[in-house]
Amino acid sequence: MNLHTRPRGPSKSVAVFIHGLNGSGYGTWKSWPECVFDGYGDSPPMDVAIYDYPSLLRAVLRLRRGADIDVQAEQLAEHLQVLSEEYEEIYLIAHSLGGLVAEAAVTIYLQNVLARDEECIPVSPIAAMFMMASPLKGTGKALFLLSFFRDVRQLRLLSQRQARYGEFFHSHVQIQCLASEGRYRFIVPRYAGVATHDLAVSPISATDGLPRDQRKYLTGTHFSVVKPTEPSAPQHTWVLQSIKNVQEMRTQWYRSAKQKELASVLEDPPSSDFFVTQFEGEYRDADWDVIYNKVRNESSTSYVEVVDCAHVRPGTKVDLRIALNRSSGVMAGADASKKVVLDAIDAVEIGIATSAGVCSVGEGYAKAVSEVRKWLPSEQAKNIYVDGADDEAEIVSMLKKWIDALVHRHPRWQSARPQQRLLQLSYDAYEEEER
Template identity: 80%
Template sequence: MPRESWPSSDPCGSNLQEDHQGGVSMQRLRQHSFERVKFDDSHSMHLHTRPPGPSRSVAVFIHGLNGSGYGTWKAWPAYVFDGHDDSPPMDVAIYDYPSLLRATLRLRRGANIDVQAEQLAEHLKELSNEYQEIYLIAHSLGGLVAEAAVTIYLRGLLARDEKCIPVSPIAAMFMMASPLKGTGKALLLLSFFSDVRRLRLLSQDQAKYGDFFHSYVQIQCLASEGRYRFIVPRYSAVATHDLAVSATSATDGLPEDQRRYFTGTHFSVVKPTGPSAPQHSWVLQSIKDVQEMRTQWHRNAKQKRLASVLEESSSSEFFVTQFEGEYRDVDWDVIYNTVRTESSTSYVAVVDYAHVKAGTKVDLRIAVNRSSGVMAGAEAAKKVVVDAIDAVKIGVATSAGVCSVGENHAEAVSEVRKWLPPEQVNKVYVSGAGNEADIGPVLKKWIDALVHRHPLRQSAQTQQRLLQLSYDPYEEAEEL
């Protein structure tokens, strides 16, 4: 969205700008540090950003029954906006709507959740023009408003583009003591209030939004949509002394590892006492998990696009690598995939074997083992080497590389060379690495040797297809 000039500063030292779209009004506040600004009748959301403009991510706070935009959270939005330790600052949006007693002061019978959800959905649509990731942090009734708004937003995406990707700008939802299945406590309150009726157990009005999530949204933090249409991880916070919402209702249908129990009441759970408070740390760590998941999804999607090009072209126009470790180690996998991605150029793509057609010949089979295992004669350490040699011997791989990692890697390299048949000596790289940090340069040297040996291997036609592959915002973060 084009950036407009900013009006003069308000009394809090913030520059203000108003956006009006279809009756929905957002007030923008450009601030160096988080400052509250009182809501007026013409705005329902405040967006706090830093000069010179929006960052990659924004956290949207949505209060609950009888709450208020800022009062419900105390200092929590400031902790998010200002950043803490290794967590960078994040833009913050505060959504405010009248409910319960606040609504009666305006002669209303509580909040109209459907209207509030429509309004919030409009804000989300507007924010999605500026942010790659939108994280919703919602308390109590606010969780139901958020669920309804995200449903409306995602349905709108499908209506505009049936082929929209599963990873939308809605990155994740944090439901703080939200009655996903309603609460019996609501029956004790006056049914005069429409928002109280919405909180009742098995509310039919709210079920229509919950059914959408059940049918269309992958709520687990997984880099695959599976049978679902969208990926929106949903997390739940439960207060141990919550007298309003039961743990069963607050965690309904959510994965065990995306639930968290905090000592406190229904209201204190959304008022962390400092930047190191457990609920704040949990949200920040979960955001990191979501970002890693989204990056992995985009990486997988990129590989699928490359594989699609490969199926239409000669496989000799691509370099295919395959990685095997003595044991499964996520750090080794990350090192391998990072090096492989960085080694891809505009004229050649280095594609992992998992993303090509079965039976495609491997250009480089990579085996990594521990030096200690090699010197001890461990079967697992030797097996990955033998498998790589056999792959070259039977012709399913053109070459292989063996890297032994550890303090005694020099001795391990000498030992591995003894395992090579004479006819395979010139087809297998054997190198050592003192520690995990040294594995990357070794693998990069092998792969670069292949890429630079045949710089014209990529045909002009396939090169053009690769250059036309759509850019994704995570590619830069992944590769630079």
């Protein structure tokens, strides 16, 4: 592994490039590592590490029958451990077979973390993985090559080794870019770059059940998609934007962890110093989750915290339950669109939430809002707000309005707000009375 840093010393982030079958450390990527190293637009420069290993014909020249993936994964895992002692964030960018090497190496790395500390936090230095045209489910197209090569056998459909590493990710790693670990031990968002003219790896194998917003379909072949010719190339700008999303998610996780720690050390936190909110979406949408947590954190003040329900003791009453659904789903009568609303209504009716806010998102939300209002029980309607939003900017405005309404109920805000004159007179009434 070659590590490229600047004279002033390492940055907080490093991108590790891992080539694929018969590739090479620098030849596979052309100018991409240099683009990452130099930065682009408002994305700061990053340090770059190039991992190289002999495979296929390069291995034959060394009298080997291809690359031993397990050995390469062990070596890469050792490099990741060394890098994790210097960097806060490690981003892996892997091509083709390199994606399988990266998955195996991260599995080994995280297993070692668990072995050292069973109580480790979910956010590790392994920040995210970008799998470029990687056969995560194998590829039958590799069968035309001789099975003599052990690295080619690794690419076959349903490889036992692939299944073993994939099972660890399925059981222990949250691959969505969400600031909540849920039932998983680690949060490592995984992204897939899919080549539209890939004759080696199918889109199904390249994406392997990843969320739609963490896939990128790129015009090009299996090999050209990892050779951007300029910093503004779509694969480069996509990776940079995804890294920003990951960094925002990690920041939110640490904020939430701090709030959770604060709540756990307080015996009986005064209700006047905390407002508790809860967010439920029609489905787990990373963008919605980011918006909710950002608005919630920004609405907190020096005298009142807006805390998510996951960070308070079980059974704590929720002050505001927030429900978002798709306008199109409401109008189409989708069960998921209706369920998120009815669950919020039930929470208010049975008393586990004081109020609820329902927002239908997307074009034509006015009709969806009218439909949602028909579902409200008249006796609870005063505690349930229903509105709509066209886009993310309007979602931010809506959530801020609802959460600010909570904060403004706090006694200290009431006493600190500017006092307005209740009556404006154009003349002095007392002077007129004296006349």
